[in-house]
Amino acid sequence: MIQVNQVNKTFQLGDQPVHALNNIQLKISPGEYLSIMGPSGSGKSTLLNMLGLLDIPDDGEYWLQGCDGLALDTVPMDEEVRARYRRDHIGFVFQSYHLIPRLTAAENIELPLVLAGIPPDERKERLQPIIQRLGLEQRAGHLPNQLSGGQRQRVAIGRATIMRPKLLLADEPTGNLDSHSGAEVIELLEELNNDGITLIIVTHDMDLGDRAKRKIRMVDGEIVLDKSREQEPS
Amino acid sequence: MRWQDWFHLVFSSVRYNPLKSLLTSLGIAIGITAVTLLTSLGEGVRGYVMDNFSQFGTRIIAVMPGKDDTSGMGGMLSSVRFLTLGDAYSLERLPHVDYMVANVQGSGPIKFGARSRNTEILGTTSSFQQAWDFPLASGQFLPVNRGQVSSAHAVLGQKVKQELFLAQNPLGKFVRIAGQRYRVIGVMQSKGSMLGFDLDDMVYIPADRALTLFNREGLMEIDVVFSAQTTSSKMAERIHEKLIERHGQEDFTLITQDEMLDSLDSILSLLTLGIGALGSISLLVGGVGIFTIMTTNIRERSAEIGLLRAIGTSRNQLLSLFLGEAMLLSFIGGLLGMLAAMAILLITSIFAPSFPISPNPIYLIAALLISGLIGLVSGIRPAWLASKMSPVHALRNE
Numbered sequence: 001m002i003q004v005n006q007v008n009k010t011f012q013l014g015d016q017p018v019h020a021l022n023n024i025q026l027k028i029s030p031g032e033y034l035s036i037m038g039p040s041g042s043g044k045s046t047l048l049n050m051l052g053l054l055d056i057p058d059d060g061e062y063w064l065q066g067c068d069g070l071a072l073d074t075v076p077m078d079e080e081v082r083a084r085y086r087r088d089h090i091g092f093v094f095q096s097y098h099l100i101p102r103l104t105a106a107e108n109i110e111l112p113l114v115l116a117g118i119p120p121d122e123r124k125e126r127l128q129p130i131i132q133r134l135g136l137e138q139r140a141g142h143l144p145n146q147l148s149g150g151q152r153q154r155v156a157i158g159r160a161t162i163m164r165p166k167l168l169l170a171d172e173p174t175g176n177l178d179s180h181s182g183a184e185v186i187e188l189l190e191e192l193n194n195d196g197i198t199l200i201i202v203t204h205d206m207d208l209g210d211r212a213k214r215k216i217r218m219v220d221g222e223i224v225l226d227k228s229r230e231q232e233p234s
Numbered sequence: 235m236r237w238q239d240w241f242h243l244v245f246s247s248v249r250y251n252p253l254k255s256l257l258t259s260l261g262i263a264i265g266i267t268a269v270t271l272l273t274s275l276g277e278g279v280r281g282y283v284m285d286n287f288s289q290f291g292t293r294i295i296a297v298m299p300g301k302d303d304t305s306g307m308g309g310m311l312s313s314v315r316f317l318t319l320g321d322a323y324s325l326e327r328l329p330h331v332d333y334m335v336a337n338v339q340g341s342g343p344i345k346f347g348a349r350s351r352n353t354e355i356l357g358t359t360s361s362f363q364q365a366w367d368f369p370l371a372s373g374q375f376l377p378v379n380r381g382q383v384s385s386a387h388a389v390l391g392q393k394v395k396q397e398l399f400l401a402q403n404p405l406g407k408f409v410r411i412a413g414q415r416y417r418v419i420g421v422m423q424s425k426g427s428m429l430g431f432d433l434d435d436m437v438y439i440p441a442d443r444a445l446t447l448f449n450r451e452g453l454m455e456i457d458v459v460f461s462a463q464t465t466s467s468k469m470a471e472r473i474h475e476k477l478i479e480r481h482g483q484e485d486f487t488l489i490t491q492d493e494m495l496d497s498l499d500s501i502l503s504l505l506t507l508g509i510g511a512l513g514s515i516s517l518l519v520g521g522v523g524i525f526t527i528m529t530t531n532i533r534e535r536s537a538e539i540g541l542l543r544a545i546g547t548s549r550n551q552l553l554s555l556f557l558g559e560a561m562l563l564s565f566i567g568g569l570l571g572m573l574a575a576m577a578i579l580l581i582t583s584i585f586a587p588s589f590p591i592s593p594n595p596i597y598l599i600a601a602l603l604i605s606g607l608i609g610l611v612s613g614i615r616p617a618w619l620a621s622k623m624s625p626v627h628a629l630r631n632e
Contacts, residue, residue: 054544054625080548087546094629098541102250112545114239159545 001166001198002028002051003071007060009046009221020046021057022221030065030166033193034200035212043221045171048202052090052169053082064089065166087112091160091197093189095172097152099144099159105151106131106140109158116163130158134188150181157188161197168192170201174208186211235551244558248566255563258527261520262567262608263574266601269513270575273597276506278590283502286428287495293332294491295470297325297456297477301485315481316452319442322359324480325458328472333365333459336441340448342412344437346398353394354436355411357444365459368433371395373405373420376440384440388416392424393434411437412447466490510597514604520567521608528560528616539620540628549621556620560613561606568605572598 009021020043028034036044049055050062053074064085065071074082086092099108106127107114113123131140134154144152153173160168170189174182186208193199203209217225248255299317319336326334338357343350362368363375375389388409395404404418416439425433441453460469470488477486532539542552575593582589 049626052544054629083543083546083548085546086544092544094541096537098537098544098629100538100541102246114243115235115542115545115547115551117235117239119236 001030001065002026003061003063005061007050007057007062009050009055009057019221021050024060024223026223028198028200030198031193031196032198033190033213034216035209035214036200036202036216036218037204037206037209038218042218044202044218047218048169048171048200051167051200052092053086087116088163089165089167091163091165091168093153093156093160093168093170093173095175097144097156099152099155101144104141104143105136105147105155108144108155109162111159112163126162130162134158148181149177150184153177153181153185154188157185161192165197167198168200170199172203173201174203174205240554240558243555244562247559248562254527255566258524258563259567259570261523262517262564262605263520263571265514265517265520266568266571266605267575267578268516269510269601270572270593270598271578272513273506273510274575274579274591274593276502276509277594277597278592280499280502280506281592282590284495284499287498288491291459292491292495293460293462293466295458295460295466295473296489296491297458297473298454298487298489299452299485301487315485317456317486318452319445321477321480322453322456324476325456325473328476330461330464330469331458332461333361335359335362335365335457335459336453337455337457338441338444338448338450338453340444342447344394344398345410346407349398351394351397355444355447356436356438357441357447358438359441362438365457368425369423371421371423373418375420376438379440379442384442386414386416386443387419387440389420389422389438390418391422391434391436393432394437395421411439414447466492517604517608521564521612524560524564524609525612525616528556528613529619532556532616532620536623536628539623540625540630543623543625543628553617553621556617557610557613560617561609564605564609564612565602568602571605572601
């Protein structure tokens with residue numbers, strides 16, 4: 001489903017070039033649960049952004065299979081096509097939620113549907129089960145600043161999954177949460193993974209990283225460890 | 235994206251910070267108020283002047299002696315003939331002529347008993363009163379001339395009557411106008427002044443007597459009021475033919491009222507446009523205000539822009555959202571400005587009803603359209619910047 005070949009990415013930081021991605025070779029099958037760990041500046045966020053089509057590699061290939069089952073090399077894609085691809089195939093969860101402060105929880109969740117031009121009746125149909133699953137029935141009409149951190153992150157997850165993407169990318173999803181709400185959010189993400197979504201989490205948190213079935217460790221833009229727990233009894 | 239959802243998103247972001255939105259719109263509001271008031275004032279003045287000029291109707295042709303064209307051999311061979319009362323009466327007999335008024339004007343002393351006053355003396359014909367619709371207060375106007383020398387009759391303007399006769403009845407009394415004895419046969423009602431010329435401080439006497447009195451050979455002006463069955467150009471042509479026939483040359487000038495009104499109207503319209511343009515400088519300032527706020531907005535909201543890009547908002551959608559915001563802000567400003575202008579106009583009309591001010595709905599609609607346009611123009615660059623932001627970069631800026 002995901003095939004990354006010989007991908008490089010270099011930033012200019014001051015007068016020093018930083019090799020954020022160095023010859024990355026990666027293959028991810030549908031429905032995998034992956035964690036990417038590593039020290040700050042190791043390129044893990046760059047890798048995630050690249051996988052999420054937010055960032056473009058300098059060279060190499062990135063093959064991504066869409067919902068139609070067709071795999072395409074996304075590197076030469078036009079930015080507008082990438083935006084469409086992100087909307088339809090990829091969900092994002094960020095550390096700082098990134099909710100629109102003036103829209104209610106329900107409106108934030110259905111935002112991708114609105115952008116896709118889906119009529120209100122159908123939006124409501126798709127929104128209802130998600131709000132229930134997130135346990136936000138009482139909070140649907142509230143603005144983000146009236147919600148707790150855990151609730152906000154659940155709204156963000158709702159927004160990331162309402163388009164029924166095949167790939168869910170989470171960048172430090174529990175970074176701003178207390179351990180209790182963090183555990184709830186992780187459970188929710190893992191539930192979604194059990195339903196078949198490919199889940200990739202970037203984190204500093206060892207415990208969280210260890211929960212993934214496949215662990216990738218990055219240092220200085222290189223993948224130094226790619227350990228699958230598939231064979232071990234969990 | 236459906237247009238209803240677009241509206242909802244644009245409205246929600248303008249409503250989210252009402253004070254900021256209001257302050258942003260304020261510049262446009264002031265600009266629109268200025269433009270609306272100034273153009274209303276211009277229109278009012280135009281209406282006032284036009285009313286003054288056209289209160290005697292528009293189907294009027296004035297004939298004046300002399301021709302200001304310079305022609306070949308010029309002065310030596312051609313001799314300017316005067317416009318005589320004979321000319322005037324010949325014009326009166328042309329088809330479609332409702333009234334002919336012959337005028338000769340001067341000033342002189344008018345005396346009654348021990349009281350004396352210097353006043354305007356208008357030598358005119360009996361049709362003067364009907365032609366200009368000047369109502370009489372008492373008595374009658376000058377009688378129709380039967381072809382011989384008119385009787386020494388005079389009609390007084392209201393002010394002259396009051397100054398000379400106070401509360402007495404002047405009818406039948408004799409006054410001395412420039413030394414000659416005239417019998418008062420009528421008094422006009424007060425008519426006020428027209429463009430600074432006091433119509434009440436005036437004495438009317440028969441034109442032929444005025445010519446002798448002022449020692450003039452020709453009339454100053456013949457006014458022809460014609461019926462609606464003909465056009466002013468056709469009427470002018472007939473007058474032209476008739477006078478050429480009598481004079482043998484073109485030694486007179488015709489001025490049609492509608493020509494005069496047309497040129498006056500275009501001058502005043504230009505003036506309105508000019509002061510409107512002056513007012514729109516403040517609109518420009520308002521536009522700069524929106525530009526500034528939208529530009530800083532986009533910096534402040536770069537995380538939101540990044541998020542919108544990440545979840546797949548296309549560049550055009552982003553552009554239309556930010557443009558919509560700028561236009562809405564500007565439109566709100568326009569609406570507020572118009573309401574303020576209306577309120578000011580209403581207050582003016584209550585406390586100073588005679589102040590010449592008249593709002594033109596076309597200018598109001600134009601003002602609203604312009605405010606929308608200003609929003610569009612001042613929003614283009616910020617919105618374009620927003621749509622060009624790289625998503626990763628925008629997300630990183632928090």
